[in-house]
Amino acid sequence: MASSEAAIWGYGREGQAALAHLKETRDDLTLVILNDTPITDAPAGAHVLVGDSAKDALISGRFALVVKSPGISLYRPEIAQAKAKGTRFTSGTNLWFEAHPQARTIAVTGTKGKSTVSRLIHHLLVKGGFDAKLLGNVGVAALSEKPARDWTVFELSSYQLADFDFSADIGVLTNLYPEHAPWHGGVETYYRDKLNIFRDPKTRAIANHAHADVFARVKDRTNVIWFNEENGFHEKGGKLFFGTREVPVTDFALRGAHNIANLAAACTAAEQAGVTGLRERVDMTGFEQLAHRLEEFVAHGITCVDDSISTVPQATLAALAAYAERETVLIAGGSDRGQDYDELADALMRAKIAALVLLPVTGARLRAALEKRGAAFPMVDAAKLAEAVAQAFAHVPEDGVVLLSPAAPSFEEFRNFEERGEAFKATSLSSSLRA
Numbered sequence: 001m002a003s004s005e006a007a008i009w010g011y012g013r014e015g016q017a018a019l020a021h022l023k024e025t026r027d028d029l030t031l032v033i034l035n036d037t038p039i040t041d042a043p044a045g046a047h048v049l050v051g052d053s054a055k056d057a058l059i060s061g062r063f064a065l066v067v068k069s070p071g072i073s074l075y076r077p078e079i080a081q082a083k084a085k086g087t088r089f090t091s092g093t094n095l096w097f098e099a100h101p102q103a104r105t106i107a108v109t110g111t112k113g114k115s116t117v118s119r120l121i122h123h124l125l126v127k128g129g130f131d132a133k134l135l136g137n138v139g140v141a142a143l144s145e146k147p148a149r150d151w152t153v154f155e156l157s158s159y160q161l162a163d164f165d166f167s168a169d170i171g172v173l174t175n176l177y178p179e180h181a182p183w184h185g186g187v188e189t190y191y192r193d194k195l196n197i198f199r200d201p202k203t204r205a206i207a208n209h210a211h212a213d214v215f216a217r218v219k220d221r222t223n224v225i226w227f228n229e230e231n232g233f234h235e236k237g238g239k240l241f242f243g244t245r246e247v248p249v250t251d252f253a254l255r256g257a258h259n260i261a262n263l264a265a266a267c268t269a270a271e272q273a274g275v276t277g278l279r280e281r282v283d284m285t286g287f288e289q290l291a292h293r294l295e296e297f298v299a300h301g302i303t304c305v306d307d308s309i310s311t312v313p314q315a316t317l318a319a320l321a322a323y324a325e326r327e328t329v330l331i332a333g334g335s336d337r338g339q340d341y342d343e344l345a346d347a348l349m350r351a352k353i354a355a356l357v358l359l360p361v362t363g364a365r366l367r368a369a370l371e372k373r374g375a376a377f378p379m380v381d382a383a384k385l386a387e388a389v390a391q392a393f394a395h396v397p398e399d400g401v402v403l404l405s406p407a408a409p410s411f412e413e414f415r416n417f418e419e420r421g422e423a424f425k426a427t428s429l430s431s432s433l434r435a
Helices: 013-025 052-059 077-084 092-099 114-127 187-198 212-218 257-272 313-322 342-350 362-372 385-395 417-428
Strands: 005-009 030-035 047-050 065-068 088-090 105-109 132-136 151-155 170-173 204-208 224-227 233-236 239-242 295-299 302-306 328-332 353-358 379-381 401-404
Touching: 005 013, 005 052, 013 030, 013 065, 013 092, 030 052, 047 052, 052 077, 077 088, 105 114, 105 187, 114 132, 114 151, 114 257, 170 187, 170 257, 187 204, 187 212, 204 212, 204 257, 224 257, 233 257, 239 257, 257 313, 295 417, 302 417, 313 328, 313 342, 328 362, 328 385, 342 362, 353 362, 353 385, 362 379, 385 401, 385 417, 401 417
Parallel strands: 005 030, 005 065, 030 047, 065 088, 105 151, 105 170, 132 151, 170 204, 204 224, 302 401, 328 353, 328 401, 353 379
Antiparallel strands: 233 239, 295 302
16 A cells, blocks of 8 residues: 555545645645546646546555545445555544644534534523634534634534544534434444444533433433433423523524523533523524524515425424414425334324425325325425425415425435525525415
8 A cells, every 4th residue: 555645535625624634734645636526626736536436546445544525424335445455534523633632622413403502502602701613514614724712612413423533522412313324324323423422431421311312322321411301401381491490591583492402402511611600591692593494584475484404304393393373384305214204294183284295205105194194184296396385385374384394305306405495495485476
């Protein structure tokens, strides 16, 4: 093996940051860019291998080190073949932690809620007078940033945690639901990779006491602080409590009891990080909602809600609960990852559903579950999102809600949930939908 060669595998935001980092810190390495598909933005003079050429170079054991982008599955066979030849694989997240061993860090993960909880923690730290940064899966490549003076908060996906070799001072786990099974090779592997956030016993583990799968997997850990537990910060009746006392929350813009539960997680982590006074009052002034998560807008006099980020049924359950008092037309369906729709179907039978508009391919499964239960509300199939939006506006009552909360990923029609959400907003606001 040519031990002076290293590869950057994947040349998106993370790969570009890794290339810059290694150029600055490792002048002993000859760097090669690998990508599954052709790239047009490689630096002049860069050595680039694409497709089968990249794969062949990997499995030959040519590289001493490969920095893999998170979207590339750790469980691809060429990785095992390369490791057998002595290649070491790492990630941008690992390189950041290696470069900044003195940084104080808070890492947040979970199937749902991790983006919101990360942003809430960052908000509370800043309000509490700390210098803080938010990095990771929020869209900021860690390697392009130095640590904050006080606390650096990382949102970490299961892809980033699968090969995480370091540890945060504080780790937060919001929940665990079946997701990303193809990337991980199975749901149990996905759960195991998520729990890698607590790999180091020295990490103060903050976990959701009210979530059965989380509790079962974390309860025997010695260094754990629970949220959504009656003696700590928890949600009750849509309000925030610490112990038996309600905690006043100022200017909280997020809807739903699930977001109060997210706030309970954030308060627990922020208090562990040194923020004081949270048991008496939580100031959320200035905190803004994330795009595509229960994002409200008005189109032609109708309240529309972009909840495109809801890619699992449990997230759609939370969205329905947030609008429980409104007549709702729900747009649901997307890529099939083996989701279990029984709980969602039961909830839809109890909800104020004016109509259900179903997209391929999981829409057919949800329809079957509801027909089995004798659902009486209209169910309309749509081949594409634009058709689904038109059908939703045709069925929504004057004071009702059009809710895009698909309970599935978007890969049948769109690259990601962001693109799906933007298409929903653009189509809803289109003049062609005017009555």
